[in-house]
Amino acid sequence: MTLDAATIDPLRPPPRPERRRRRVRVGEVVAVLFTVALVIASVAPGLLAPLDPTAVAPLEAFRPPSPSHPFGTDESGRDVYTRLVHGTGASLLIGLAATAIGLGTALVLALVAVFGGRVADGIVGRTIEVLFAFPALLSALLVILVLGPGPVAATVAVGLSTAPGYARIIRTSLLTVRASGYVESARLLGHSPARVVLRTILPNALAPLLALATLGVGQAVVWASSLSFLGLGAQPPAPEWGAMLASARVYLTTAWWLTVFPGLLIVATTLAATAIGRSLDARSRRSS
Amino acid sequence: MHGTRARSVARWAARSALRAAVVLWASATLVFFITRLVPGDPAEAALGGPGSQASEEALAAVRERFGFDQPLIVQYGMAMLALLRLDLGTSYSLRQPVAQILGDTVPGTVILAVLALLLAWVLALALTLAQSRGSRVGAAVGDTVEIVASAVPHFWLGTILIAVFSTGLSWFPPVSTGTPAGLVLPVVTLAIPIAGFLAHVMRGSLDEALRSPFAVSALARGETETGLRSRHALRHAALPALGLSAWAFGYLVGGAVVVETIFARPGLGRSLLQAVTVRDVPVVTGVVLVSALVYVVLTIVTDALTRLVDPRIATEVR
Numbered sequence: 001m002t003l004d005a006a007t008i009d010p011l012r013p014p015p016r017p018e019r020r021r022r023r024v025r026v027g028e029v030v031a032v033l034f035t036v037a038l039v040i041a042s043v044a045p046g047l048l049a050p051l052d053p054t055a056v057a058p059l060e061a062f063r064p065p066s067p068s069h070p071f072g073t074d075e076s077g078r079d080v081y082t083r084l085v086h087g088t089g090a091s092l093l094i095g096l097a098a099t100a101i102g103l104g105t106a107l108v109l110a111l112v113a114v115f116g117g118r119v120a121d122g123i124v125g126r127t128i129e130v131l132f133a134f135p136a137l138l139s140a141l142l143v144i145l146v147l148g149p150g151p152v153a154a155t156v157a158v159g160l161s162t163a164p165g166y167a168r169i170i171r172t173s174l175l176t177v178r179a180s181g182y183v184e185s186a187r188l189l190g191h192s193p194a195r196v197v198l199r200t201i202l203p204n205a206l207a208p209l210l211a212l213a214t215l216g217v218g219q220a221v222v223w224a225s226s227l228s229f230l231g232l233g234a235q236p237p238a239p240e241w242g243a244m245l246a247s248a249r250v251y252l253t254t255a256w257w258l259t260v261f262p263g264l265l266i267v268a269t270t271l272a273a274t275a276i277g278r279s280l281d282a283r284s285r286r287s288s
Numbered sequence: 289m290h291g292t293r294a295r296s297v298a299r300w301a302a303r304s305a306l307r308a309a310v311v312l313w314a315s316a317t318l319v320f321f322i323t324r325l326v327p328g329d330p331a332e333a334a335l336g337g338p339g340s341q342a343s344e345e346a347l348a349a350v351r352e353r354f355g356f357d358q359p360l361i362v363q364y365g366m367a368m369l370a371l372l373r374l375d376l377g378t379s380y381s382l383r384q385p386v387a388q389i390l391g392d393t394v395p396g397t398v399i400l401a402v403l404a405l406l407l408a409w410v411l412a413l414a415l416t417l418a419q420s421r422g423s424r425v426g427a428a429v430g431d432t433v434e435i436v437a438s439a440v441p442h443f444w445l446g447t448i449l450i451a452v453f454s455t456g457l458s459w460f461p462p463v464s465t466g467t468p469a470g471l472v473l474p475v476v477t478l479a480i481p482i483a484g485f486l487a488h489v490m491r492g493s494l495d496e497a498l499r500s501p502f503a504v505s506a507l508a509r510g511e512t513e514t515g516l517r518s519r520h521a522l523r524h525a526a527l528p529a530l531g532l533s534a535w536a537f538g539y540l541v542g543g544a545v546v547v548e549t550i551f552a553r554p555g556l557g558r559s560l561l562q563a564v565t566v567r568d569v570p571v572v573t574g575v576v577l578v579s580a581l582v583y584v585v586l587t588i589v590t591d592a593l594t595r596l597v598d599p600r601i602a603t604e605v606r
Contacts, residue, residue, distance in 0.1 A: 130314040132535075133580040137542030141564045145572055146325045149565070222441045226546055229443040230561055245443070252550070253462055256451040263444030270439040 031275035034268060042089035049085035053078065053239045062255050072257035074248070080261055083239040087262075090240040092269075094155050094233075095221035099213055101159025102220070106166030107206075113167075114174040115197065124167075131164035140223065144232050151240070154233030158223045162216060169212065170205065177205040211281035218273025225266050241266060304591065308584040313368075315580040320367050323569045330356050333567055334380050371577075377570040381563070386574040389559060394578065397556035400547070401540040403471065404478035405533065411479065412486035416494055416525060417517060430491060437484025442543045446477040446550040463552040474551045478543050482536050486529045494525035523597055530594055534586040541579045 041048050060077035063069050071080035113124035131139065143157035177183060178201055186200045227233040228242020229249060236247035241262045248258035326333070331350040351357045355366050370377065376386035415430060453473060454462035461470050497503060498521050506520050507513075545557035556575055563571035 126310070126314065130311050130318060133311050133315050133538075133583040134576065135538030135542040135579060135583075137545055138538075138560075138576055138579055141545070141560060142319070142322050142572070142576065145564050145567060145569075146322060146327075148327075218439065222439070226441055226443055229441075230546065230549060232564070252447060253450060253455055256447065256455065259444065259447040260451065263441065263447065266441060267436075267439055267444065271435060274435055274439055 027275045028279050031272040034272045035276065038088055038092060038269065038272075041085045042092055045086045045088065049079075049082040051079055051082040053083045053086035054237075055079075062251075064255075065257055071261040072255070074244075074255075074258055075251065080244075080257065083244060084241065084262060084265055087239040087241050087244065090151075090234070090238065091221060091225070091242065091266075092217075094151060094158075094224045094240075094242070095217045095269075098155045098158040098162070098220040098224060099216040101156060102162035102216065103166055103170075103209065103213060105160060105163040106170050109163065109167040110170035110174055111197075113171050114178065124171075128164045128167050128171075134161075136161045136223065137226070140227060141232075144227070149232040149235070151228075151234040151238075151242075154224050154227040154242070157227065158220050161223070162220065166212070166216070170209065173205045173208060174201065177201050180204075208281075208284050211277045211284060214273055214277035214280055218270035218277070221266055221269050221273075225262075300591075300595070304588045308588060311584050312577075312580060316368065316371055316577060317364075319573050319576050320364055323573060324360065324363075326567060326569060328567075330354070330569070333569065376574045376577075379563075379568055379571045381566045381568045382571070386570045389571060390556070390574050390578055393554060393556045393559050396554055397541070397544050397548070400471070400474055400478065400544060400553070400555065401537060403475045404482065404540055404543075405536060407475055407479035408482035408486055408536070409529075411483035412490055412529065413522075415483070415487040416490045417522070430487070434484045434488040434491070437480050438488065439484075440481055442477055442481065442546040443550060445480060446473070446547055449473045449477055450550070470551070470553075474547045474553060477550070478540055478547050481543070482539060486532065486536070489532060490525045490529045493528050494521055497521040497524035500524075527594060527598055530590055530597065534583060534590050537586050538579065538583055541582070 037048070045053075055078060057073070057077035060069075060073050061075055063073040063077075065072045069079050069081065071084065073079055074083070109124050109128070113121045116124075134142070139161040140154075140157035143160055144153050147153035147156065182204075183196060183200055186196050191200070224233055225242040225245060228240070229245040231246050231249075233246070234240040234243040236243045244262045245259060248255070248262070251258055329347070331347045331354070334350050334354060335346060355363050358366070374387070376390070378385055379389055382389060415433065418426070418430075450462045450473065453459045460472050461467070462473075463470065494517070498516070503516060503521060506516050511520070541557065543557075544555060545561050547553070548555040548558040549561060556578070559571060560575040562568070563575065
């Protein structure tokens with residue numbers, strides 16, 4: 001084998017970023033458009049689905065997908081598409097709230113660890129390590145054991161079970177920023193410790209979190225819907241995605257469309273969140 | 289050099305054992321206090337919940353037997369002592385020793401999880417090696433496959449597989465009751481999202497390894513492209529993914545709850561779900577501690593494997 005240009009190529013900085021950026025943008029546009037549609041569905045569901053999501057029509061029950069009911073009908077003859085659109089707001093709210101709970105808890109833990117002295121850091125560090133021994137769904141189930149099933153419990157459960165992972169990342173981020181030159185100079189300028197933490201360290205340490213949070217919302221929607229599917233989250237007959245999945249479980253082998261379409265929407269939401277999160281991440285890496 | 293290595297291995301073993309013991313003790317403590325937060329009278333729960341209408345004498349007897357009338361710290365001490373004797377208590381709802389329930393359900397879940405993890409590794413390795421370096425179409429396809437695979441929730445994937453392969457094609461049964469054919473769909477359902485995560489991590493580090501100087505020097509020595517990938521670079525690519533395997537196993541246990549429910553397969557996950565629904569505290573505690581134990585053991589195993597695959601870590605003084 002001769003050493004031609006292509007062989008030595010690995011040592012050269014790869015010429016890929018230019019192309020890669022363009023490829024990401026196609027997915028990005030689709031993801032943003034889909035997110036806009038989700039937001040419209042949350043704020044004004046009637047625009048996308050004019051029918052009544054609770055209108056019962058027993059004679060129309062269990063209709064497979066057809067032109068008049070694109071996603072079929074459920075056990076009471078309600079239109080699945082209409083119910084999905086009307087359930088968007090509640091489902092997204094659960095995902096957003098769970099992420100907020102997870103990030104908030106993690107931020108408090110990380111702040112205590114980084115600014116609370118060595119003992120606090122040790123305790124928080126050990127606690128996080130122990131929490132890692134609990135798989136996410138298991139810690140979520142523990143929370144539900146205490147709070148009992150329901151949409152609020154599922155949201156809190158998903159939020160708390162994601163907190164250890166976030167806490168570890170935020171702690172590292174805080175430590176890096178604290179050791180940086182601009183924090184040193186802010187301190188030398190005579191800024192009070194509180195001001196340094198709030199105005200200098202936090203904004204810089206939390207900037208990369210935007211990407212993480214976006215990815216997290218997608219994951220939270222999946223986890224919350226899994227809990228609902230297991231009957232531990234939002235309960236039927238609410239037109240929420242998870243609740244639709246929970247009631248559809250009984251008809252899994254006879255009416256597949258009842259599970260497939262809500263699931264597809266959840267997958268699409270996660271993919272959109274992942275695509276946007278990744279491009280935010282790439283952007284923050286490029287600018288830093 | 290040899291002596292340093294032996295000493296570093298001994299120090300590593302001691303530190304791992306200590307850390308494992310601490311994590312297990314802390315997990316047991318955490319679970320104990322979390323379960324004490326469960327609202328309602330624990331004695332009543334032990335007798336089957338508020339619906340059981342247990343007599344005052346029966347409640348008193350249960351309080352006496354389980355020590356619910358003792359101060360919390362005494363109860364905690366009793367619980368820890370019982371754990372040291374490997375006594376996990378009796379299920380509230382099934383009236384069986386928790387150890388027996390675990391003994392019945394753990395093997396099925398372990399088979400499921402191990403097969404799924406193996407399949408995930410095979411899929412991830414295949415996906416990683418199939419993407420030729422520099423091919424943008426390959427990278428784009430791989431990227432998409434990975435993102436989609438890791439975003440798919442288990443319950444949804446399982447539903448699709450049942451709809452296509454059981455209801456539609458009748459290749460595999462929709463319920464998994466111990467026959468090998470019944471294992472196929474649950475294992476695939478569990479493996480695909482993990483494979484997506486592993487492949488993503490592996491491909492990132494493979495690209496990095498292929499750009500490093502040792503790759504060029506291997507090529508200069510006459511190594512073929514395939515040989516470079518499989519003999520040199522893959523080792524580096526597998527390391528971070530290996531480190532993820534303990535985490536992946538935890539993820540599999542969580543996934544098992546969903547998959548065992550969909551495929552009506554007896555196992556740890558399904559017992560846990562039932563126990564949470566009826567607030568059967570001893571069973572929940574047992575399952576959580578078993579999974580913490582598995583996590584701890586796997587962390588040590590993957591750590592040991594990492595040291596085997598990457599000798600640099602073994603001699604590194606930390």
